[in-house]
Amino acid sequence: MRVREGIPLLLEVLKYPERAGGLELTRWDALVRQARVNRMLGTLAHSVRDTGGWSRIPPAPRRHLEWALRLSRTHCAELEWELSCIAEALRPLDTPVVLLKGAAYHVAGLKASAGRLFGDVDLLVERRALGAVEGALMRHGWMNAHHDPYDQRYYRQWMHELPPMQHIQRGTIVDVHHAILPPTARLKTDSRPLFDASVAVEGRPFRVLAREDMVLHGATHLFFSEGEMPHGCRDLVDLYHLVGTAADGEFWRRLQARAAELGLEEPLMLAAYFLDRVMGASLPREVQAWAADAFPGGMRGAVLRGALDSALAVRESHHRTLSGALKEGYLIVRGHRQKMPLPLLVRHLGRKAWIGVFPEKPRGGVDR
Amino acid sequence: MAGPGVVIGAGRLSFRLRSALDFVADGVHHLYGHHPLLSRGFADFSVEVNPPRSLRRWFARQACFRHDGASTFLPLPRDQALPLLEWGLNWCVYAHVQDRLVLHAAVVERDDRALIIPAPPGSGKSTLVAGLSCAGWRLLSDELALLTLTGQEVEGLCRPVSLKNASIGILRGIAGAEPFSPTVTDTLKGDVALMRPPRASVEQAGRPARPFAIVFPSFRAGSSPSVTSLGPAMAFGGLLESAFNVSALREEGFSVLGDLVECCRCFRIEYGSLADGMALVQEIHGTGEA
Numbered sequence: 311m312r313v314r315e316g317i318p319l320l321l322e323v324l325k326y327p328e329r330a331g332g333l334e335l336t337r338w339d340a341l342v343r344q345a346r347v348n349r350m351l352g353t354l355a356h357s358v359r360d361t362g363g364w365s366r367i368p369p370a371p372r373r374h375l376e377w378a379l380r381l382s383r384t385h386c387a388e389l390e391w392e393l394s395c396i397a398e399a400l401r402p403l404d405t406p407v408v409l410l411k412g413a414a415y416h417v418a419g420l421k422a423s424a425g426r427l428f429g430d431v432d433l434l435v436e437r438r439a440l441g442a443v444e445g446a447l448m449r450h451g452w453m454n455a456h457h458d459p460y461d462q463r464y465y466r467q468w469m470h471e472l473p474p475m476q477h478i479q480r481g482t483i484v485d486v487h488h489a490i491l492p493p494t495a496r497l498k499t500d501s502r503p504l505f506d507a508s509v510a511v512e513g514r515p516f517r518v519l520a521r522e523d524m525v526l527h528g529a530t531h532l533f534f535s536e537g538e539m540p541h542g543c544r545d546l547v548d549l550y551h552l553v554g555t556a557a558d559g560e561f562w563r564r565l566q567a568r569a570a571e572l573g574l575e576e577p578l579m580l581a582a583y584f585l586d587r588v589m590g591a592s593l594p595r596e597v598q599a600w601a602a603d604a605f606p607g608g609m610r611g612a613v614l615r616g617a618l619d620s621a622l623a624v625r626e627s628h629h630r631t632l633s634g635a636l637k638e639g640y641l642i643v644r645g646h647r648q649k650m651p652l653p654l655l656v657r658h659l660g661r662k663a664w665i666g667v668f669p670e671k672p673r674g675g676v677d678r
Numbered sequence: 679m680a681g682p683g684v685v686i687g688a689g690r691l692s693f694r695l696r697s698a699l700d701f702v703a704d705g706v707h708h709l710y711g712h713h714p715l716l717s718r719g720f721a722d723f724s725v726e727v728n729p730p731r732s733l734r735r736w737f738a739r740q741a742c743f744r745h746d747g748a749s750t751f752l753p754l755p756r757d758q759a760l761p762l763l764e765w766g767l768n769w770c771v772y773a774h775v776q777d778r779l780v781l782h783a784a785v786v787e788r789d790d791r792a793l794i795i796p797a798p799p800g801s802g803k804s805t806l807v808a809g810l811s812c813a814g815w816r817l818l819s820d821e822l823a824l825l826t827l828t829g830q831e832v833e834g835l836c837r838p839v840s841l842k843n844a845s846i847g848i849l850r851g852i853a854g855a856e857p858f859s860p861t862v863t864d865t866l867k868g869d870v871a872l873m874r875p876p877r878a879s880v881e882q883a884g885r886p887a888r889p890f891a892i893v894f895p896s897f898r899a900g901s902s903p904s905v906t907s908l909g910p911a912m913a914f915g916g917l918l919e920s921a922f923n924v925s926a927l928r929e930e931g932f933s934v935l936g937d938l939v940e941c942c943r944c945f946r947i948e949y950g951s952l953a954d955g956m957a958l959v960q961e962i963h964g965t966g967e968a
Contacts, residue, residue: 336719343724347746370692370720377776384926627747 318624320344331363338371352425399450422551529581536645694721712880778824785818791890796920802897836883913944
């Protein structure tokens with residue numbers, strides 16, 4: 311079920327970083343561009359550096375990798391500062407705070423974090439602690455970034471997170487979640503077992519999800535929200551690093567069992583299907599067969615496969631083709647359909663369309 | 679420049695330029711006439727200046743700058759394509775280069791003593807260095823100074839000099855019309871023309887220079903020439919405002935600036951004509967004579 315025989319250069323070098331040393335300059339030209347366009351230059355730089363072939367890379371492309379390493383060092387230092395500020399704000403609350411996604415990969419020291427740049431810090435807290443967490447963050451300078459009453463209601467009533475909170479001085483953003491899927495979504499999962507299995511991070515007042523749950527959350531986030539596709543390939547590579555590069559049958563059995571417990575088999579199936587198809591990841595044979603078997607058939611499957619092939623592909627350039635844009639549009643609609651039942655979705659999109667055409671006057675604004 | 683484009687070497691960097699617009703191709707061949715064309719298959723930045731993919735391709739025609747296929751700036755009227763390309767290339771450098779401290783500053787050098795001239799637009803730094811480059815100084819850059827993180831050296835890419843309004847006529851009077859691109863009128867910055875840097879400067883673009891002085895220029899029509907000496911702290915503050923990536927370089931960037939103001943003489947100059955400005959710069963440079 312592979313897309314084609316060879317895999318794109320970027321994915322090949324991420325899988326086998328030792329091959330970087332033997333590339334010609336023209337191949338480096340393509341590789342650096344692919345990595346930059348797909349937001350993985352830092353990831354590439356770390357992978358290549360860690361395999362020791364650094365000195366065999368020609369100086370011109372090596373410089374780009376060095377630039378990326380430096381940016382990722384700065385990013386890590388800024389993230390550390392941000393985490394210490396969040397820790398200080400939330401420490402008095404005595405409630406479990408689970409880091410998600412990029413920040414979690416960072417504090418857990420996972421390979422997926424090396425060189426990865428990301429904007430927001432994502433937290434998971436218990437629903438009953440939401441108010442206290444929001445208050446504590448506000449007292450330490452984070453403000454609600456959405457002032458529109460409709461947006462407030464959208465997040466608070468229907469979504470699995472508070473409206474994004476932005477720090478008034480640093481401009482950094484914290485997303486506070488109480489679940490990994492909206493309560494309105496078709497897929498349902500309870501947050502309790504996620505907290506119960508979460509792991510304390512040594513030396514920090516944070517927790518991270520258990521490894522299996524990290525994979526399931528990553529897959530759910532990638533395949534069941536509407537806004538993730540611009541960096542779909544990067545997120546798929548994250549999953550590749552999270553599941554490990556060996557065909558570890560034992561880990562996958564635990565993963566499948568956990569997915570069944572949490573009701574997240576569908577995202578896991580999609581993750582396995584596209585890890586195999588796009589990355590040629592070495593999955594256990596029975597997992598490959600399971601994913602191929604469970605992937606939707608018929609027209610629906612073909613459309614979904616076509617759209618995700620396009621969204622998860624390594625981009626050569628930021629330029630979008632019409633067919634790419636249509637497929638992305640389909641995935642945005644699909645993502646919304648997964649998040650909300652149809653009547654609510656119609657209402658939400660109707661409201662967005664209305665505001666798009668007739669923007670509300672900002673309150674207290676100056677008359678013109 | 680259609681198809682795969684051409685790769686031009688500028689200092690230690692290289693740019694792959696593509697455009698389907700004939701006047702852009704002609705302009706690039708003219709302005710980069712002294713720069714080497716590279717054929718080694720790798721370019722640091724692949725950019726294009728082309729019509730947008732919208733109706734503005736045909737009506738009220740525009741041009742778009744793209745890096746790796748993404749538009750970094752809003753499209754501009756088509757006749758501004760060449761200045762747009764230069765602004766875009768500046769962006770490539772200051773948004774990506776992280777092994778140099780990138781300053782918004784012009785750099786010229788003579789007798790192994792380089793002058794770094796940081797200033798906001800409109801202070802006359804491009805005019806000043808264009809004039810100096812015609813008077814035998816080596817031009818390193820009119821926009822971006824690249825400071826090495828070790829060794830206290832400064833580099834430039836020696837790309838075309840961007841001149842505005844009255845400066846265009848003054849420099850044409852000195853250098854003749856030949857090195858200039860056609861003048862583009864009514865841009866955001868007024869009239870703009872690009873001047874090809876002298877061959878000797880381009881040929882030495884890969885060679886770093888040793889900073890000798892930092893000069894903050896202020897052109898004010900009609901004012902009489904004056905020089906004020908600045909302490910290191912004042913100069914540091916001024917340089918910090920001109921630094922693009924000091925936050926990305928963190929402590930290292932900070933100490934590069936600190937070392938620079940310690941090892942350089944720092945001045946503010948005010949002048950009312952290009953001749954006065956050049957004389958002040960010569961005078962500052964002369965203080966380094968043994």
